[in-house]
Amino acid sequence: MNVKTKSDEILRGVGLTKVFGMGAGKTVAVDHVDFSFKKGEVISIVGESGSGKTTLAKMLLALTTPTEGEIYFEGELRNVASHGKRKEYWKNIQAIFQDPFSSYNIFRKIDSVLLDCIKMRGGRNFSKEKKEDLMREACSFVNLKYDELTNKYPFELSGGQQQRLMIARIFLLKPKILLADEPTSMIDACSRATILDMLMDLRNEVGMTPIFITHDIGLAYYVSDTVYIMERGRFVEYGTADDVILNPQEPYTRRLLSDVPKLHEPWDLSTVG
Amino acid sequence: MTNIVLDVDELTTKYITRFREDIYAVDHVSLQVEEGRAVGIAGESGCGKSTLALSLMGYYFPPLHYSSGEIVIDGQNITEMHPEHVRKTILGNEIAYIPQAAMNALNPTMKVINFIEDVIHAHHPRMPKKEIYELAVERFQLLGLPPEVLQKYSVELSGGMKQRTVIATSVILSPKVLIADEPSSALDVTSQKMVIKMLKDLMDKGIVKAMIFITHELPLLYHVVDDIMVMYAGQIVEKGTVDEVIFDPIHPYSRALMGSIIVPEEGLRDVKLTAVPGTPPNLKNPPSGCRFAARCKYAMPACRATSVELEDIGGGRSYRCIIPEDELRKAYEREDKER
Numbered sequence: 001m002n003v004k005t006k007s008d009e010i011l012r013g014v015g016l017t018k019v020f021g022m023g024a025g026k027t028v029a030v031d032h033v034d035f036s037f038k039k040g041e042v043i044s045i046v047g048e049s050g051s052g053k054t055t056l057a058k059m060l061l062a063l064t065t066p067t068e069g070e071i072y073f074e075g076e077l078r079n080v081a082s083h084g085k086r087k088e089y090w091k092n093i094q095a096i097f098q099d100p101f102s103s104y105n106i107f108r109k110i111d112s113v114l115l116d117c118i119k120m121r122g123g124r125n126f127s128k129e130k131k132e133d134l135m136r137e138a139c140s141f142v143n144l145k146y147d148e149l150t151n152k153y154p155f156e157l158s159g160g161q162q163q164r165l166m167i168a169r170i171f172l173l174k175p176k177i178l179l180a181d182e183p184t185s186m187i188d189a190c191s192r193a194t195i196l197d198m199l200m201d202l203r204n205e206v207g208m209t210p211i212f213i214t215h216d217i218g219l220a221y222y223v224s225d226t227v228y229i230m231e232r233g234r235f236v237e238y239g240t241a242d243d244v245i246l247n248p249q250e251p252y253t254r255r256l257l258s259d260v261p262k263l264h265e266p267w268d269l270s271t272v273g
Numbered sequence: 274m275t276n277i278v279l280d281v282d283e284l285t286t287k288y289i290t291r292f293r294e295d296i297y298a299v300d301h302v303s304l305q306v307e308e309g310r311a312v313g314i315a316g317e318s319g320c321g322k323s324t325l326a327l328s329l330m331g332y333y334f335p336p337l338h339y340s341s342g343e344i345v346i347d348g349q350n351i352t353e354m355h356p357e358h359v360r361k362t363i364l365g366n367e368i369a370y371i372p373q374a375a376m377n378a379l380n381p382t383m384k385v386i387n388f389i390e391d392v393i394h395a396h397h398p399r400m401p402k403k404e405i406y407e408l409a410v411e412r413f414q415l416l417g418l419p420p421e422v423l424q425k426y427s428v429e430l431s432g433g434m435k436q437r438t439v440i441a442t443s444v445i446l447s448p449k450v451l452i453a454d455e456p457s458s459a460l461d462v463t464s465q466k467m468v469i470k471m472l473k474d475l476m477d478k479g480i481v482k483a484m485i486f487i488t489h490e491l492p493l494l495y496h497v498v499d500d501i502m503v504m505y506a507g508q509i510v511e512k513g514t515v516d517e518v519i520f521d522p523i524h525p526y527s528r529a530l531m532g533s534i535i536v537p538e539e540g541l542r543d544v545k546l547t548a549v550p551g552t553p554p555n556l557k558n559p560p561s562g563c564r565f566a567a568r569c570k571y572a573m574p575a576c577r578a579t580s581v582e583l584e585d586i587g588g589g590r591s592y593r594c595i596i597p598e599d600e601l602r603k604a605y606e607r608e609d610k611e612r
Binding site: 048049143158159188190191193194196215216217218219220221222242245246256257259260261262263264266269 | 317318461462463465466469470473489490491492493495496519529530533534535536537538539541542545546547548549550552
């Protein structure tokens with residue numbers, strides 16, 4: 001009998017490690033990382049490029065196999081050994097990536113993107129009207145007009161619209177966990193709030209656990225309950241958003257924060273090499 | 274009286290599409306930059322800020338065409354000059370432009386020093402290589418770049434180093450005005466700091482006399498420029514100092530922009546960020562009234578009726594809205610209390 005150790009825990013990692021290469025030239029991208037995420041908790045993993053955050057994301061998404069360590073989903077050891085099991089897992093965890101322009105198959109129209117999602121949730125045999133209703137609902141959730149989009153290709157939309165369409169996908173798929181890898185870094189600063197609010201609304205609506213992977217510590221501070229700071233494959237600090245950002249303990253966290261221009265503090269450029 | 278290095282008067286430039294439609298991406302824009310000052314241009318994608326940057330060079334490639342207005346750099350009216358004369362004597366010498374992703378300008382088959390020789394020879398064909406090298410070393414050292422970079426190929430340099438190299442190269446002839454379009458986007462935060470420091474050094478050390486900095490990242494502007502102009506649908510909608518526009522915006526669009534700033538500071542989690550619904554108007558057929566009316570929560574029928582001028586309210590401040598300043602401020606105060 002499997003006993004769930006924490007009934008509200010959705011994802012746990014124990015000693016998660018990913019090593020690339022062998023011998024002297026090997027790279028430890030993720031170095032014995034531990035974590036426990038609760039259902040509905042908004043998590044951000046903050047790190048610069050090379051910190052290992054994307055590799056960690058890929059392991060969480062079962063896109064790459066850990067070298068060491070275990071992942072527990074809803075208290076049980078995750079089994080993604082076969083393609084079939086991975087597909088089952090992907091009903092529970094989905095992702096939005098940084099580059100909306102390269103996330104789509106350029107040969108398929110927008111309708112097919114959304115219909116795929118409906119099928120994945122068992123709606124293959126829904127009537128045409130029901131499918132259209134679902135697609136319309138998903139589009140309106142992200143402030144896109146389905147009637148204007150139908151028959152268009154994704155590349156006919158702006159970056160912000162494409163990213164919102166990605167969110168519409170998630171609205172249809174209703175995964176338990178959403179991994180958002182730099183969801184707004186290619187979006188205009190003034191449109192970022194829209195995307196973030198939509199993701200938060202989605203979390204409230206479907207009870208999803210969002211995990212943000214980002215280099216933008218400001219974004220992490222705005223949306224998160226818990227922030228993890230990642231440096232060279234390890235979590236160097238973590239805690240509530242207020243604790244980590246307003247009261248950072250680790251020198252690396254402090255440095256990350258001082259590198260970001262703020263509005264109510266001078267920006268010390270004298271430390272630049 | 275301070276010298277006005279860049280004086281732009283009612284500049285209008287357009288894109289001519291292959292269907293022969295005119296799209297006025299820069300619509301009667303006027304601005305002045307005094308010696309020693311930096312001006313930031315803020316606005317969302319598609320507002321025309323990059324087109325404005327290109328237009329200020331005075332050298333146009335189709336489909337971008339000059340329509341009307343004047344650009345005067347340190348007393349020289351470049352809009353009256355022949356394009357070849359502009360290319361030879363103005364570009365690089367009087368005004369330099371760093372486009373987005375400027376680091377891609379580095380030719381991967383050339384060493385940096387050869388690239389710099391190319392740039393200089395385009396304007397001073399007879400400068401000897403030795404002199405170019407000495408100038409490059411001196412300038413690089415002044416800007417905190419290791420002179421060893423001169424002997425490297427661009428593939429050997431990091432993104433941040435490439436960007437700084439291109440910036441240093443573009444101002445090697447000490448132009449009076451530098452126009453930087455998103456010079457630090459696509460760079461990690463540490464490289465961004467280095468690029469920003471270099472731009473500030475260029476001004477502080479007098480290498481350039483005036484700068485125009487274009488970005489959609491407002492916190493950057495706050496630390497780099499003295500004045501801000503907010504652009505929307507090809508027009509300037511507000512002007513003021515950086516403190517005025519960021520902390521006390523008048524135009525509803527400026528206010529929405531400033532309300533969408535995300536900085537890791539206390540208070541960020543207490544307010545809901547503003548997001549302006551909708552998209553900018555299609556400039557093929559711009560609306561006859563206020564261009565922001567369709568997305569503005571304070572819009573009245575009068576807003577859509579006639580076009581709105583940029584109104585100077587004194588002290589270098591101006592904004593483009595028919596609603597009086599104090600009424601807007603009262604509305605903002607009410608909203609702030611409710612948030």
